[in-house]
Amino acid sequence: MRFSIPYFALGASIAVHDTAARAVVAVDEEPAVESRGLVGGLVGGVLGTVLGLGDVLEQLDQTQDPGTILDILNGVKPRATPTSLPEVQETLQSIYGAATPTNLFKNVALQLGSGLGPHDGGKDLTSIIAEHLDGENSVDNSNNPTNVSRAVYPSASAGDAPYSVPEAQLRAAIRIPAAFTFGAKPPVLLVPGTWSYGGSVFGVNLRKLLTGSPHADPVWLNVPGGMMRDAQVNSEYVAYAVNYLSAICNSNVTVVSWSQGGLDTQWAFTFWPSTRARVSNFLPISPDFRGTVLANALCLSADSELGLGPCDPAVIQQEHTSRYIATLRAAGGDSAYVPTTTFYSGFFDEIVQPQHGTEASAYLLDARGVGVTNVEPQVVCPSGSPGAGFYGHAGMLYHPLTYALIVDALSHSGEPGSLSRVDVADLCSHYAAPGLTLEDVLATAGLIPIALGLMLTSPDKRLIEPPILSYAKATSRV
Numbered sequence: 001m002r003f004s005i006p007y008f009a010l011g012a013s014i015a016v017h018d019t020a021a022r023a024v025v026a027v028d029e030e031p032a033v034e035s036r037g038l039v040g041g042l043v044g045g046v047l048g049t050v051l052g053l054g055d056v057l058e059q060l061d062q063t064q065d066p067g068t069i070l071d072i073l074n075g076v077k078p079r080a081t082p083t084s085l086p087e088v089q090e091t092l093q094s095i096y097g098a099a100t101p102t103n104l105f106k107n108v109a110l111q112l113g114s115g116l117g118p119h120d121g122g123k124d125l126t127s128i129i130a131e132h133l134d135g136e137n138s139v140d141n142s143n144n145p146t147n148v149s150r151a152v153y154p155s156a157s158a159g160d161a162p163y164s165v166p167e168a169q170l171r172a173a174i175r176i177p178a179a180f181t182f183g184a185k186p187p188v189l190l191v192p193g194t195w196s197y198g199g200s201v202f203g204v205n206l207r208k209l210l211t212g213s214p215h216a217d218p219v220w221l222n223v224p225g226g227m228m229r230d231a232q233v234n235s236e237y238v239a240y241a242v243n244y245l246s247a248i249c250n251s252n253v254t255v256v257s258w259s260q261g262g263l264d265t266q267w268a269f270t271f272w273p274s275t276r277a278r279v280s281n282f283l284p285i286s287p288d289f290r291g292t293v294l295a296n297a298l299c300l301s302a303d304s305e306l307g308l309g310p311c312d313p314a315v316i317q318q319e320h321t322s323r324y325i326a327t328l329r330a331a332g333g334d335s336a337y338v339p340t341t342t343f344y345s346g347f348f349d350e351i352v353q354p355q356h357g358t359e360a361s362a363y364l365l366d367a368r369g370v371g372v373t374n375v376e377p378q379v380v381c382p383s384g385s386p387g388a389g390f391y392g393h394a395g396m397l398y399h400p401l402t403y404a405l406i407v408d409a410l411s412h413s414g415e416p417g418s419l420s421r422v423d424v425a426d427l428c429s430h431y432a433a434p435g436l437t438l439e440d441v442l443a444t445a446g447l448i449p450i451a452l453g454l455m456l457t458s459p460d461k462r463l464i465e466p467p468i469l470s471y472a473k474a475t476s477r478v
C-alpha cells in the first residue's frame with residue numbers, strides 16, 4: 001500500500017528546499033551540519049509519531065547501552081512497506097534528510113518501522129546477526145592453496161609490506177562461487193565495508209547484476225570480524241585477495257568496494273605495491289578516503305571521561321583526524337594508483353561526511369595521471385531527475401550510474417568509467433539500476449540496520465586507535 005499519510009508532502013517540500021540550498025553551499029562547509037540545521041529533525045520526528053514510534057525514539061535517547069539498544073530495535077516491527085522505488089526514496093529522505101546523525105539508532109528505528117529494514121522473513125536483528133556468518137558470508141572458505149601461477153605469500157614482491165595474518169586465514173576469507181571461470185571472464189573482487197560481510201552487501205545489488213554478465217566474474221571478501229577490527233589488518237585481506245585471484249586466474253582483477261573497503265584497498269595499493277600492477281580498475285562506492293567527521297557520533301556513550309565513546313578499532317581509524325587516515329594520505333594515498341571511479345552521494349551520506357564536492361571524503365586526486373572519475377550523482381544528473389535525488393551510504397550500491405560505469409570501466413581496460421560513454425540522461429531517469437527489483441532495493445537499504453546491529457554486538461571496543469604498524473611508519477610520498 002501507499003502511505004496515506006501527509007508526511008510525504010512535508011518531506012517533499014523540505015527536500016526541494018534542501019536540494020536548492022545544497023547547490024549554493026561552498027565546498028568547505030560541512031554538509032552534515034548544513035543539512036541538519038536546515039530541517040532540524042522535524043521530518044524524522046513527524047515520521048516517528050505517524051508510525052507510533054514516539055516512545056521508542058524517546059527510549060533510544062535515554063540509553064547508550066548496546067544490549068538495551070538492540071532490545072529496543074528488536075521490538076520495532078514494520079508498520080508499512082513501501083511499494084515503489086519513489087516511495088523508498090521519499091521515505092529514506094524523510095528519515096535521513098532530517099538528519100540527526102548523533103543518534104543513528106533512532107533513524108534505524110524509523111527505517112525498521114517504515115519497512116526499510118532487512119526483509120528476512122520477519123526476523124529481528126539479533127536472529128539475523130546470529131545467522132550472519134553462514135553461507136555466503138562465511139570467513140572459512142576452502143580455496144585451492146596450490147594452483148597459483150606465481151608466489152603470493154609471504155610476499156608477492158620485495159617492496160610489499162609483511163602480512164601479520166597466516167596465509168590460510170587470508171585465503172579462507174575469499175568466497176569463490178561455484179560458477180567462477182578462473183579467468184575466462186574478468187574477475188571482480190567485491191570488498192565490503194565496516195560492520196558487514198561481502199556476501200550480504202553485494203548479493204542484492206551489484207553481484208546480482210554482475211553475475212552472468214560477459215564482462216565480469218564476481219568474487220567477494222568476508223573479512224573476519226566484519227571489518228570492525230584493525231583496518232590495517234583488514235587491508236591485508238584485500239592485498240592478498242588481489243594477488244591470489246590474479247594468480248589463480250592469470251589475469252588482472254577489478255576491485256569494487258563499499259565504504260571502508262575502498263579506504264583499505266587504497267591502503268593496500270599504498271603499502272603492497274605489487275597489487276597496483278594486478279588491478280585494471282578500482283570502483284569504490286561511498287568510500288571514506290578522508291575518514292568521516294561522524295565517526296565519533298557512531299560510537300556509543302558520549303559521556304566517557306575522554307568525551308569519546310568506546311569504538312570498534314576500524315571506526316576510530318576512520319575518524320577524520322585519525323593516524324590511519326593521515327598516514328595513508330601522507331604516503332600518497334590521496335591520489336589514485338590505478339584507473340579509479342568513485343561514487344558518493346552528496347545528498348545525504350549518513351555515515352560518511354563531508355561527502356560533497358572536492359572536499360568529499362570519497363574524492364580522489366590523480367597525481368599519477370592514471371585516470372580518475374569522481375561521480376557525485378547530484379552533480380552529474382539533471383536537477384530534479386530521480387538519480388539526482390536522495391541516496392544514502394548504501395543507496396549508492398543501487399544507483400543507476402554505479403552499475404553502468406562499472407560495466408563501462410570493465411569494457412575499457414586501462415581507463416576509469418567515463419560519463420561521456422554512458423547515457424547519463426537515461427540512467428538518471430531511473431531510481432535504481434535497471435535489473436534491480438523493489439525487493440533488492442529494500443534489502444540494500446536494510447544493510448544499514450544490519451550493520452548497526454553488528455556494531456551493537458561486536459566485542460572489541462576501545463578508546464585508542466590501534467598503533468600504526470612499523471611498515472607504514474616511515475613512508476615518504478611515492
Ligand SMILES: *[C@@H]1O[C@H](CO)[C@@H](O)[C@H](O)[C@H]1NC(C)=O
Nearest residue numbers: 147148149182247248249250
Ligand atoms: C586453478 O584451478 C581452476 C579450477 O580447477 C582452474 O580453472 C585454473 O586454471 C587454475 N589456475 C591455475 C593458475 O592453475
Ligand SMILES: *[C@@H]1O[C@H](CO)[C@@H](O)[C@H](O)[C@H]1NC(C)=O
Nearest residue numbers: 252276277278279280338413
Ligand atoms: C593490469 O593492470 C595494470 C594496472 O592498472 C595495467 O598497467 C596493465 O596494463 C593491466 N594488464 C592487463 C593485461 O590488462
